[in-house]
Amino acid sequence: MAAPADEKESAESLLAEVQKKITDAFDIFDHDSNKTVDVREVGTIIRSLGCCPTEGELHDLLADMEEEEPTGYIRFDQFMPTMRDVLMDRKFKPAPEDQILKAFEVLDSEKKGHLAVEEITKYMTEEGEPFTQEELEEMLSAAVDPDKGFILYKDYASMMAVDET
Missing domain, CATH: 1.10.238.10 (EF-hand)
Structure with missing residues (x-):
């Protein structure tokens, strides 16, 4: 059985790895390097991270990430927490x-x-x-x-x- 400190370190390592994956995927589509992406590209980013949400589920994710007044862009600081939760909870896994x-x-x-x-x-x-x-x-x-x-x-x-x- 792993010691509690080892478990905490492992969880922190996994979280850091997930956050790096998210950041790397987001940055590919952040064409202006201003920590925003076009809302129309978010589905592609999410799918590149190994998630397969339906269009309805994608719409719900976008609603969580968008500003109160939609701008057509998603900010990284809105994208990260939503996607971190999705990946850590292993939501929208592809079919075997x-x-x-x-x-x-x-x-x-x-x-x-x-x-x-x-x-x-x-x-x-x-x-x-x-x-x-x-x-x-x-x-x-x-x-x-x-x-x-x-x-x-x-x-x-x-x-x-x-x-x-």
Whole structure:
């Protein structure tokens, strides 16, 4: 069993590591180096930190970070505490590979092992929380096997999974 001092040191080390990750990710998008980022880029920053919130959850996070009178920018001192809590509580974790694979298998009613571009386009734009055209194009560029012209979802599921380190 670790001594209480070791546990405290370990927790402080983890917190410092999380805060550095957040700062580094934020700084990439702080183009003017003024400790602010465009509100439209916050979702990308959050996802780069390994979090996968829905659009509704992202909207809630933004509401926590925004000024009373929205400016179109998020300040670092508003971003840090919210994201520190999110990362320390391990919120919005990505789905594991087996869960992603099961979701694709549900869509593949014929059990072919692949999905046509038309099928996935329909599911991604008409069901659940619809993808934007840009999100769809980004997904298809990564998911579609260039030789076969369809999505070999077992390969794509492993590509989508995020390793917990």
